[in-house]
Amino acid sequence: MPSKATISDIRFHCLERNLPLKERTKLKAFLIGLFKAEKTALDSLDYVFCSDNYLLKINKEFLHHDFYTDIISFNLSERRQGVVGEVYISIDRVVENANGLNISIKQELHRVIFHGALHLCGYKDKSKADISIMRKMEDKYLSGYFRKVPRGTTQK
Numbered sequence: 001m002p003s004k005a006t007i008s009d010i011r012f013h014c015l016e017r018n019l020p021l022k023e024r025t026k027l028k029a030f031l032i033g034l035f036k037a038e039k040t041a042l043d044s045l046d047y048v049f050c051s052d053n054y055l056l057k058i059n060k061e062f063l064h065h066d067f068y069t070d071i072i073s074f075n076l077s078e079r080r081q082g083v084v085g086e087v088y089i090s091i092d093r094v095v096e097n098a099n100g101l102n103i104s105i106k107q108e109l110h111r112v113i114f115h116g117a118l119h120l121c122g123y124k125d126k127s128k129a130d131i132s133i134m135r136k137m138e139d140k141y142l143s144g145y146f147r148k149v150p151r152g153t154t155q156k
Contacts, residue, residue: 007032055068073120075120087117
């Protein structure tokens, strides 16, 4: 089933603080390509960037988990249609994780964005084996997104 999603079908919403996310059109196009590469039809995708407390409330209400997390993904699709997804990301967790891993907030933010998309493509992260595969896929898409293009050439 081919994806019907276009750039305008992917939306970013920031609820409680400024979102350090630039090049949004490039990112939306890359996400569409990720779903195509994963052979997963995409109809629409909403990313909601929020605080720890906001995401904790969702975690308790919908998943019955009483702990902070960096991301929660919901696939709201009916069986025979492309993915209709909602991904909630705690900016507080992203910043804390980036600081703890000694990486940039930009890199960690994009890792979590791709992580959510990969969940919607069917990847899991509950077992050690699943986590290993998820990390490998995150790294693949991170390196693809941040690939350096030599001066004087164009990206394909």
